[in-house]
Amino acid sequence: SQQGEEDPQALSIQEGENATMNCSYKTSINNLQWYRQNSGRGLVHLILIRSNEREKHSGRLRVTLDTSKKSSSLLITASRAADTASYFCATDRGSSNTGKLIFGQGTTLQVKP
């Protein structure tokens, strides 16, 4: 089964609103990453948060990590139509150190102009 599970699977909002996506995982991690995928394209890295960090910001992106609950959230503030894409979380396997990089099923975000 997937290491990361995103929630919700799909999200539709109006331009200017905030979008929040959640990711849950099952094993210990070294870090958790969020990626974006525009339709028909490869994934692009957005932000990385280490297991000893609780919150990180990058522009309009805010990521939180709660290792006790094995969950993370990605907040996109003041969304734009150009933010329409699929968003994925990815985790490694901290304790077992296998080198695996596992992605969740993704959240599809639609931002309406």
Next chain:
Amino acid sequence: NAGVTQTPKFRVLKTGQSMTLLCAQDMNHEYMYWYRQDPGMGLRLIHYSVGEGTTAKGEVPDGYNVSRLKKQNFLLGLESAAPSQTSVYFCASYRGFYTEAFFGQGTRLTVV
């Protein structure tokens, strides 16, 4: 700096045919990955490599083989293609912990 390059970008195979997908990276990354992406399934890890000459199974390895003879290249082979292998395949490379992974643009494979 090309990053990660996948070849080919599109391919149509007949059931039972074989083919090899090539992934090349120019960032001297140790880790390389092959994923498949199907609608509603996200990215599923097929095989991966933690260094030249090494390979390991991911979540969905059946029907695929891989080789990493050179550090910069990671090959994904389909020995006898099946319609269930119709998918978009992505390659990624990764320097290691606390860094980002870089993705190729994908290979759209259709098996008829």
